[in-house]
Amino acid sequence: MEAALSTERAALKETGGITDGSVAVGVKPSTPRSPADVRPERVRSADPEVFGAPTGREEEWRFTPLDRLRVLLDGAASDARLAVESELPEGVELVEVPSTDLDVPLPVDRLAALALQRAGTALVVRVPKALEADAPVVLRLTGTGTDQVVWGHLVLDVAEQARVTVVVEHAGSAHYASVVSVLVGDGASLQLVQVQGWEADSVHGAHVASRLGRDARLVSTQVTLGGDLVRVNETVDFTATGGDVDLRGVSFADGGQHLEHRLLVDHSVPQCTSNVVYKSALHGDEAHTVWVGDVLIRAAATGTQTYELNRNLLLSPEARADSVPNLEIETGEIAGAGHASATGRFDDEQLFYLQSRGIPTDVARRMVVRGFFADVVEDIGVPALEERLMSTIESELERAFA
Numbered sequence: 001m002e003a004a005l006s007t008e009r010a011a012l013k014e015t016g017g018i019t020d021g022s023v024a025v026g027v028k029p030s031t032p033r034s035p036a037d038v039r040p041e042r043v044r045s046a047d048p049e050v051f052g053a054p055t056g057r058e059e060e061w062r063f064t065p066l067d068r069l070r071v072l073l074d075g076a077a078s079d080a081r082l083a084v085e086s087e088l089p090e091g092v093e094l095v096e097v098p099s100t101d102l103d104v105p106l107p108v109d110r111l112a113a114l115a116l117q118r119a120g121t122a123l124v125v126r127v128p129k130a131l132e133a134d135a136p137v138v139l140r141l142t143g144t145g146t147d148q149v150v151w152g153h154l155v156l157d158v159a160e161q162a163r164v165t166v167v168v169e170h171a172g173s174a175h176y177a178s179v180v181s182v183l184v185g186d187g188a189s190l191q192l193v194q195v196q197g198w199e200a201d202s203v204h205g206a207h208v209a210s211r212l213g214r215d216a217r218l219v220s221t222q223v224t225l226g227g228d229l230v231r232v233n234e235t236v237d238f239t240a241t242g243g244d245v246d247l248r249g250v251s252f253a254d255g256g257q258h259l260e261h262r263l264l265v266d267h268s269v270p271q272c273t274s275n276v277v278y279k280s281a282l283h284g285d286e287a288h289t290v291w292v293g294d295v296l297i298r299a300a301a302t303g304t305q306t307y308e309l310n311r312n313l314l315l316s317p318e319a320r321a322d323s324v325p326n327l328e329i330e331t332g333e334i335a336g337a338g339h340a341s342a343t344g345r346f347d348d349e350q351l352f353y354l355q356s357r358g359i360p361t362d363v364a365r366r367m368v369v370r371g372f373f374a375d376v377v378e379d380i381g382v383p384a385l386e387e388r389l390m391s392t393i394e395s396e397l398e399r400a401f402a
Contacts, residue, residue: 044107046117047117063292069205072205075151076148078150082142082143082176087137087138094123095124097122099120104155104183106209107209108233114151115207116179118151121153125166131159136164141169143173144172145174146174146201150174154181155180162185167385168195170195171197174203176202176206179207179209180206180207180208182209183210184210187213188213190217191221192220195223197226200228201228202227202230204232210236216243221249221250223251224251225392225396227257231258233264234247234263235266238268238269239269241271243273247277248278248379251289253283253319255285258289258290264294266296268296270301271304273304274305279313279372280321281315282319286320287319289322291322291341294328295326296330297331301334303335305334306338308338308340310323313369314343354368
C-alpha cells in the first residue's frame, strides 16, 4: 500500500496536487484575516441541547437521510443492550463503569451526545502499561431486535507503552447509537478494527473519538458491509508531539443502503502524522456512500505530515457516491499535505486484459473488485478476520453480478 500511495503522491506533485513542505493546491499558507473570516470553532459538548435538532441543512447532516435516522435522533431512553461476547488476552480486563467517571473526548454532534448521556455506563477495555498482547482483543456486539433504541458507550483505554489489536464486530438487528472513546497513551500502539456486519433492518450511528498521547500510534480500520443506514463519525485529537494515525476503511453498499463515513483529524500540536485511505464499492438502485474527510492543521501544528485518499467504484449506473476531501491549513510550516478523490466505473482495459486470457466477464469483474479492496483488508493484521471479510465481500459480489 505504501508503494501505491507514494506513486500517487508523486503523480499529484507532477500535476501540482501536492507539495512537500507546503500545502495542497487551492490552499495557501495562512495570512492575517479579519475576525469575520476566521472559521468558527467546531462545537463539542456532552449536552445534546447545545447542538439543537438537525434539519438536514447543516453541513454535517446534508448527506444524511434524516427520515431514516430519526429512529435514533427521536429515540427514547431505554435499558436495551446489545449482547456482548469477548475474547481477552491475559492481562486485559473488561469492566463496566459510570460514564461520568471517565475523561473522554466530547461528542461532536447531537446523536453522539444523546448516546453518551443515555448510555449511562461505559464498557471499558483496559490494557495496562507496557503490555504487549499476544492475541487480539475481540468484542462481538449483537443486536437482538429493533423494538427499542440501544444507547452504548465503549471505551478502549490503552496505557502507555502498551501494544494491542482490538476487533469490534457488530451483528444482528438493532437501532444502535454509540460512542467509542479511544485513548492511546504515550508511546502506545493500537490496531483497531470495527466491522459493521448488521442485518438489513439495522440503523447505526456512531462517534469514534480518538485521543493520542506523545509518540502514540493508532491504525483504525472501518469495515462497513451491513445495515440499512450506517453513519460513522470518526475524530482524532493529538495531545503531544509524535502522534501517528492511519484511518482506513472499506465499504460495500448494495440496493437501498446508505453508508456514511465522516472524518476529522485535528492537528493542533507539532510533528504529528496522519494518513487516510477509504474505499467503497456500490451496486444497485439507491445504493449510496458518503465520505467526508476533514483535516485541520492549526497554526501551532508545524511539521505536520498528512495525506488522505478516497476511491469509489460504481458497479451499476443507479449507485451514487459522494466524496468530499477537505484540507484546512493555518500554517505553511508543514512537512506535506495533500488529498485525492476519485469516483468511477470499471476500468475497461483491466477487464479486457483478464477476458483476453479466457476469464469470464463475471469472474473478471469480481477479481477487479477484490483487488480494489485487498490492500486495505490485507493490512488488518488478523489473518482469520481478513479471510472472513474477503469471503463476505466475495458473497456480496456474487449477489451483485448474479
